[in-house]
Amino acid sequence: xxxxxxFDFMRRALVAAALVGLIAPxxxxxxxxxxxxxxxxxxxxxALTGVGLxxxxxxxxxxxxxxxxxxxxxxxxxxxxxxxxxGDVALALLFYGGIAGGVMxxxxxxxxxxxxxxxxxxxxxxxxxxxxxLALGALCLVVVLVITVLGRELFAVSLDPDxxxxxxxxxxxxxxxxxxxxxVVVVVGMRVVGLLLVSAIMIVPVAAAQQVTRSFRATAVxxxxxxxxxxxxxxxxxxxVEVPPGPTIVLVALLxxxxxxxxxxxxxxxxxxxx
Amino acid sequence: xxxxxQEVVLVDRLCVEFxxxxxxxxxxxxxxxxxxxxxxxxxxSGKTTLxxxxxxxxxxxxxxxxxxxxxxxxxxxxxxxxLVPQRLPGASSIPVSVWEAVLSGLISPKRxxxxxxxxxxxxxxxxxxxxxxxxxxxxxxxxLSGGQQRRALIARALASGADLLVMDExxxxxxxxxxxxxxxxxxxxxxxxxxxxxxxxDLAGITHLVTRAIVLxxxxxxxxxxxxxxxxxxxxxDHVHHHDDAPGGAPSAVGLET
Numbered sequence: 001x002x003x004x005x006x007f008d009f010m011r012r013a014l015v016a017a018a019l020v021g022l023i024a025p026x027x028x029x030x031x032x033x034x035x036x037x038x039x040x041x042x043x044x045x046x047a048l049t050g051v052g053l054x055x056x057x058x059x060x061x062x063x064x065x066x067x068x069x070x071x072x073x074x075x076x077x078x079x080x081x082x083x084x085x086x087g088d089v090a091l092a093l094l095f096y097g098g099i100a101g102g103v104m105x106x107x108x109x110x111x112x113x114x115x116x117x118x119x120x121x122x123x124x125x126x127x128x129x130x131x132x133x134l135a136l137g138a139l140c141l142v143v144v145l146v147i148t149v150l151g152r153e154l155f156a157v158s159l160d161p162d163x164x165x166x167x168x169x170x171x172x173x174x175x176x177x178x179x180x181x182x183x184v185v186v187v188v189g190m191r192v193v194g195l196l197l198v199s200a201i202m203i204v205p206v207a208a209a210q211q212v213t214r215s216f217r218a219t220a221v222x223x224x225x226x227x228x229x230x231x232x233x234x235x236x237x238x239x240x241v242e243v244p245p246g247p248t249i250v251l252v253a254l255l256x257x258x259x260x261x262x263x264x265x266x267x268x269x270x271x272x273x274x275x
Numbered sequence: 276x277x278x279x280x281q282e283v284v285l286v287d288r289l290c291v292e293f294x295x296x297x298x299x300x301x302x303x304x305x306x307x308x309x310x311x312x313x314x315x316x317x318x319x320s321g322k323t324t325l326x327x328x329x330x331x332x333x334x335x336x337x338x339x340x341x342x343x344x345x346x347x348x349x350x351x352x353x354x355x356x357x358l359v360p361q362r363l364p365g366a367s368s369i370p371v372s373v374w375e376a377v378l379s380g381l382i383s384p385k386r387x388x389x390x391x392x393x394x395x396x397x398x399x400x401x402x403x404x405x406x407x408x409x410x411x412x413x414x415x416x417x418x419l420s421g422g423q424q425r426r427a428l429i430a431r432a433l434a435s436g437a438d439l440l441v442m443d444e445x446x447x448x449x450x451x452x453x454x455x456x457x458x459x460x461x462x463x464x465x466x467x468x469x470x471x472x473x474x475x476x477d478l479a480g481i482t483h484l485v486t487r488a489i490v491l492x493x494x495x496x497x498x499x500x501x502x503x504x505x506x507x508x509x510x511x512x513d514h515v516h517h518h519d520d521a522p523g524g525a526p527s528a529v530g531l532e533t
Contacts, residue, residue, distance in 0.1 A: 033369040149387060156382040159365035166330050166441075167383050168353030206369070214415045215372035 004239050012133050013125035013192075013235060017249065019140045020185075020192045020201060021231030025209075025223035026147060027181045028202030029216070033158040039076065039179065040199035042091055043186045045098035046072030048195050051120045052105030061120065062135060062187060069183035072098065077176045123194035123246035125235065136188050143184055146177070154178055155216065192231070193246035200250045201227060208257035211264040226256050280308030282344055283439050283470045284329055289338030291324050298324050301497045302338070304489060308438070311471045311484050315507065316491035321498055322474045325491065326441055330358060342439075354383055357437035359428050361444055366416045373419070373427050374412040377403055380431035395434075402433035406460050422453025429460050439470045446480055454480040478505065 004010050031039055050068025054061040072094065079090045106117040119127065128136075147154070156164040157174040165171045182202070189198035209222035234249030241248075284306040291299040299321045306312055316322050327333035329340055331347055340347040343355060357380060366376060377399045378391060403409045406426040411419065416427060425445055432440050445461070446454050458480050464471055465484055478485065482505055490501035501507055 029369060033365045035368055152379075152382045153384065153387065156379050158369075159363045159371065159376070159379055160360055162327075162330075162332055163358050163360055163363070164382075165332060166353060166356055166358040167380070167435075168351065169382070169384060210370050213370050214413060216369055216375050219370055 004236055009126050009128070010239060012128045012130070013245070014232060015133060016125060016128045016136055017192050017231040017235045017245070018228060019136050020189045020198075021205075021227040021229070021249075022224055023140045023143045024185050024189055024198070024201040025205040025227040026220065027143065027178075027185045028206045029220045029223055030154050030158055030178055031182060032203060032206045032210075033155075033216070034178065036178075036182075037203045038199070040182050040186055040202045042076065042095040042098070043069050043072055043179070043183050044190070044195035044198050045095040045102075047098070047183070047186050047190060048102030048117075048120065049098045049105065050102075051117065051190075051195075052102035052109070055109035055117070056105045062132065062190075065120075065190060066183070066187045068098075069186050070180055073179035073183040074176060077172070077179050080175075081172065119194075120190055121194050121196050122244060123190070123192050123197070125192055125245050128191055132191060136191070139184050139188050143181055146181065150174070150177065193249055197246050197250050201231065201253065204250065204253040204257055205230065208253065208260045211257070211260040212267065226253060230256060280310075280470075282306075283308050283310075283342070284472070285339070285341040285344075286325070286329060287339040287341075289325070289328060289335055289340065291321070291328055291333065291335045298493065299328070299335075299491075299498045300493075300495065302491075302499055303497075304499065304502070306470060306472065306487075308470050309468045311465050311486045312473065313478055313481070313485045313488045313505070314472060314474045314491070315476060315478070315488055317476065320491040320493050322476075322491055323443070325498075326443070326472070326474055330356070330441065354385065354435065355438045357432035357435045357440050359432045359440060359442040359445065361428075361447065362424060363416065363428070370415045371417075372412065373403070373408060373414055373416050374399070376416045376427055377412075377431045377434050380435040398436060399430075399434040402430040403427075405433055405463055406430045407456070420453070422449040422457065425449055425453075425457060426460060429457070429464075433460075433464070437469070439472070440464060441472045441474070443474050444477075445473060446475065446477060451480070458484065482506070 028040070031037055047065040047069040050065035051061050053068065054064035075094060076091060079094070083090060103117065153164070153169050154174055154177070156167060156169055157171050161171045185202060186195065186198050189201055193201055205223040205226035206219065208226050209219045213219040213222055230253040231249050234252040235245045237252070238245040238248040282305055284304065286302050286304040289299055289302040290297065302325060314322050314325065324333055328335045342350045343352060363371070363376060365371070381391060381395050381399070400409070403412055406429055408423060408427055408430060411423065416424060419427065445457060449457060461471070461481060461484055473481065485505050487503065488501065488505045488507050489499060490507055491498050492500045
């Protein structure tokens, strides 16, 4: 049997998948706590406009998608801040605009751009190059550093923005930062699981972990473990069964959710009886 | 009433409007260190708006606010203030342990570059012991009863070592047995000399702690209709109670009329 490590592209793909499996749940845990589980989804739509634009202008897709996603992050925070009630409709408009714009720009681009759009929608791990890997690694390092330093403040804002503000925390800065972090994860994950599923790898491991945990820290740690295991085993599995890695990774994470939710059921019942 | 302490809160001719409607009119309030103030009034009387304005969460149209002698716009010593909410909304979407919730009261940009010190963790331990929840420190906050959650949030404020505590309806939705327990915790604060502002429409159970009652009522040229020691004069207590939605209704009247 051929070993997966015999191929350079697979070695690079494994590193890329592990990076995403690590940082996506790390950012996702804050998003779930702020009840912004779908933010990553929207950010993916907006990033798609960046990819389409890159095809049209002939620029590099990753930086252009990053610029679009970060710009989208600022716009989303601005909309959320300005209109608390109509916020979700405004966000929906932005998201639909993002995906329509992406497909439109890609169609206008010369060559077979619209077919290569697929590799960004559903991921294309096999085409991850040496340079991509360096860029992804650098982005992941930035995310980990930011959360190491500012994670507690992000946590406080997620618990209760008003209370956080009274503790002297800059709530708007932290909210925007959280959206920017989500944007970074979306762009990193775009190559691995694709823009349509990247949000899943942020949210599903967190949803799975919180079935059995009792603290935020434990949830974050377990979600990262689940994210890593799902990414790496999903990729390896997809190599041998010859299916696309993105959906395989997401399905493994969903399986983890189903298993932990089943295990948790009797624990929860006991806890409720004790209370 | 003893008013020798430092001016903790100064509110001077404060006015707040929402869409042209006057929510607060010409509010003048000075609160000194060590006072235990109950802020009373019917729903919609601007109690919460006043507190939000004082804490910098609500912009205001006219007037002046100062905290610990510093104008609000240049106030930076936020570690001296703790807001005690009814609950932490983020703790119901992801598991948050009681211990994490209590320590979260110590999170501040000033501690950004270092982990919590041993002294800070000791303060959190002491606070949990004070409210009798040390044994529950590993439990998920949202699995505690309403009264226990309220006590955990008081522990959070205790751990922060703040000099001014602002509490939003600390007894709402807490049954009378737990109110007694809660009251003991609040008494500890009073003994420590902490300045406390309680926003409530129900003085039941805490009357004996309150040194000063401020009653708001909208509509007049000045929103503050009573400012003095409890009890609130009965002519006003009708006012205070006509929107009372406390369970049973009757017990809260006792707090104001005895």
